[in-house]
Amino acid sequence: MDVSTKRRLMLGFLTNWIGKLSSTVIQFVQIPVFLHFWSVPLYGEWMIVNSIPAYLSFSNVGFGSVAGNEMTMLVARDDRAAALRVFQSCWWLIAIICTATIILLSGTLYYLPASHLLRLTTLGESDTKWIIFYLGVSVLLGQLEQLLQSAYRAIGRYPYGTFLKNMFSLFAFGCMIGAVILGAGARTTALVFATVNVAITIFFCILVRRDIPWIEYGWQHASIAEIRKLARPAFAYMGFPLGNALSLQGSLLAVGYALGPTEVVIFSTARTVSRVAIQMVQMVNNTFEPEMSIAFGAGNYELTRILLRRACQLALLVALVVVLVMLSFGPWFLVHWTGGHVPPSRPLLTILLTVVVLYALWSTCGTLMTSTNQHQRLATYYILGTSVACGLCYVLARAYGLYGAAASLLINEIVMNLYVVPACLRIAHDTLPDFLASMFHYPPSLRPASLLARIRRSKPGFES
Numbered sequence: 001m002d003v004s005t006k007r008r009l010m011l012g013f014l015t016n017w018i019g020k021l022s023s024t025v026i027q028f029v030q031i032p033v034f035l036h037f038w039s040v041p042l043y044g045e046w047m048i049v050n051s052i053p054a055y056l057s058f059s060n061v062g063f064g065s066v067a068g069n070e071m072t073m074l075v076a077r078d079d080r081a082a083a084l085r086v087f088q089s090c091w092w093l094i095a096i097i098c099t100a101t102i103i104l105l106s107g108t109l110y111y112l113p114a115s116h117l118l119r120l121t122t123l124g125e126s127d128t129k130w131i132i133f134y135l136g137v138s139v140l141l142g143q144l145e146q147l148l149q150s151a152y153r154a155i156g157r158y159p160y161g162t163f164l165k166n167m168f169s170l171f172a173f174g175c176m177i178g179a180v181i182l183g184a185g186a187r188t189t190a191l192v193f194a195t196v197n198v199a200i201t202i203f204f205c206i207l208v209r210r211d212i213p214w215i216e217y218g219w220q221h222a223s224i225a226e227i228r229k230l231a232r233p234a235f236a237y238m239g240f241p242l243g244n245a246l247s248l249q250g251s252l253l254a255v256g257y258a259l260g261p262t263e264v265v266i267f268s269t270a271r272t273v274s275r276v277a278i279q280m281v282q283m284v285n286n287t288f289e290p291e292m293s294i295a296f297g298a299g300n301y302e303l304t305r306i307l308l309r310r311a312c313q314l315a316l317l318v319a320l321v322v323v324l325v326m327l328s329f330g331p332w333f334l335v336h337w338t339g340g341h342v343p344p345s346r347p348l349l350t351i352l353l354t355v356v357v358l359y360a361l362w363s364t365c366g367t368l369m370t371s372t373n374q375h376q377r378l379a380t381y382y383i384l385g386t387s388v389a390c391g392l393c394y395v396l397a398r399a400y401g402l403y404g405a406a407a408s409l410l411i412n413e414i415v416m417n418l419y420v421v422p423a424c425l426r427i428a429h430d431t432l433p434d435f436l437a438s439m440f441h442y443p444p445s446l447r448p449a450s451l452l453a454r455i456r457r458s459k460p461g462f463e464s
Contacts, residue, residue, distance in 0.1 A: 004156075005291060005303070011159035012287040019166045020283060026173050037180050041122045046186050048118055049128055053136040056101060062237025063090050064143055066230050068150025069373050072290060073297025075154045080214045081221075083154055089226040090147055092219055098140040105136050127187040134190035138172075138197040148204045151212055158290040164207070168200045232376055239379030243386045247409075250390035255405050258397035267402050270345065273330050274352040277322035281360045284315045285367045292371040301429045304368070308428045309438040312364045316439065319360035323353040351406040358413035365424040374427060381419055385412050 034043045067090040074083040115128040123131070145165065152161025172193060179192040208215055256264045288311040295303040326333075330349050369375040389412035396404030425435055 008156060008159060009287055009291060012162070012290065013283065015159045015162040015166065016283045016286045019162060020279065022166050022170050026170075030173070030177065033177055033180060037183070038186075039122070042186060045118075045120045045123045046131075048120065049123065049131050049186075050135060052118075052132050053139045056105070056136050056139045062234040063093055063227075063230060064146035064150060065237055065370075066234045066373055067147060068153050069233075069293050069371055070230060071150060071154035072293035073372065076294045076297030077299075084214060084216060085221045085223055085226055086230070087147070087151065087215060088217075088219060088222040089224075090230070091144070091217070092222050093227055094143050094147060098143055101140060102137060105133065109133060123186060127185075130187050131190040134187075134194035138194050141197050141201045145201055145204055148201075148208050151208050151215055153290045153293075155212060156290075156294060157211075164204070168204065172196045172200060230373075233373040236376040236379040237370075239383050243379070243382040246383070246386040246390055247412075250386065251393045251405065251409065254390050254393040255397055255402070258394050258405070259401065263397075263402055266345070267348075267405060269334060270348050271352050273326060273334060274349060274356050276326065277319045277353070277356045278359060280318045280322055281315045281356075281363060284311060284318060285364055287311075288364075289367050289371045292368050296368075296372045296427075305428045305430045308365065308368050308424065308430065309435060311367065312361060312435075313439055315360045315364040316357065319357050323357060326353055345402070348402050348406055351403065351410060355406070355409045355413050358410070358417055362413065362417040362420040366420050368424045368427055369420070372427065378420060378423070381416065385416055388412070 034046070038046070067086050070086050071083040074080070074086065109129040109132060113125060114132060115123060115125040118128065120128055145168070149158075149161040149165050152158055152164075175196045176189055176193040179189045184192065205217070209217065252264055252268055255267050288307055292304060292307050292311075295301075295307055327346070327350065330353075331346055334349075366375070366378055369378050389408050392411065393405050393408040396408050398404075400407070421435075422432065425432060
């Protein structure tokens with residue numbers, strides 16, 4: 001692994017961490033600000049209306065992500081003409097889909113009594129429709145921004161592209177919060193948010209054209225054949241959010257049917273604590289994914305193997321550290337977080353944390369499949385696995401309570417590992433014995449003695 005690759009990985013992890021931090025800031029800041037300047041009923045109805053446009057994010061299927069992978073692999077092979085063909089083809093496809101969605105949304109809002117159907121009392125009918133429209137436009141513009149971000153990924157500047165996207169999101173959120181502080185109502189706030197997002201998308205287009213000279217906006221290189229080629233992996237990409245929904249919501253429904261609402265609260269709360277590690281693992285996956293596309297696209301299987309091994313090694317290490325912390329402090333945190341209303345269960349938390357460790361291995365291996373657009377079968381297995389796990393969750397919960405429900409998730413993760421790990425090793429031209437051995441072999445620079453020596457050199461007054 002050369003110096004430039006290591007540098008991109010470090011910057012990529014940092015920008016992904018900033019992205020997670022900005023999302024956390026948005027979540028923590030918006031609630032007190034909105035509740036301070038708006039009434040509780042108004043904010044509650046804003047949240048209800050705000051949830052409707054979120055479903056529009058599925059409108060472009062997975063073409064933005066798949067196009068990013070394909071462009072990255074093509075540029076790694078020094079085929080920029082083909083990468084431009086992918087960019088223009090997907091640009092026009094996403095633009096047409098978004099335009100059609102906006103027209104369909106407008107017609108639907110014109111005829112349907114949105115406020116009445118959502119049972120809103122504070123927001124009027126006209127305001128409700130315009131808020132959904134403005135927020136819907138903002139969501140759809142995000143599909144084009146994802147493709148623009150992929151252009152930076154294709155040239156190995158994905159940390160910069162990710163940083164821009166994070167900063168744009170924070171800026172749009174800041175403008176929306178500013179409108180609320182200045183006394184704007186819900187409809188005006190939504191309009192401000194949409195207007196800022198339109199300006200951001202235009203500015204993003206200008207930046208991409210300036211920074212990547214071979215990117216051109218037009219249709220002379222667009223190709224229907226290119227869209228057909230990307231259609232299968234794009235549609236398969238939708239299997240992951242569907243599988244996530246089945247895993248998260250389906251299992252809660254199964255526990256609810258089997259044991260009742262009280263047990264749902266206990267199960268959901270314990271799983272929320274355990275999923276802290278999953279967020280960290282996803283940051284590792286997002287960091288390594290572009291580099292895997294570059295290495296595989298260039299036919300560099302040695303680097304592909306190294307990236308896969310290091311990614312799995314780091315993901316497992318992160319997961320194990322977080323698991324140990326949660327096993328030590330999780331029950332205490334649950335008591336104080338819920339005010340003593342949810343009794344902590346260390347055995348239940350242990351099973352759910354074991355699920356996280358197994359997830360870390362197969363999901364990180366699966367990153368190689370998604371980064372090279374070879375994830376169609378993975379998506380199918382994931383949907384089937386989570387569907388079966390939901391049924392198994394109900395059966396085992398009836399027989400063994402919450403421990404049985406958690407065990408159903410554990411079984412699903414084991415099955416996913418049995419398929420994903422060998423499949424990814426074949427892509428990387430790796431063998432299972434060598435891969436497993438690499439999990440216990442850390443590079444000298446990351447060994448404890450080396451890290452301690454580096455700390456001592458950086459701090460002359462350090463004493464052990």
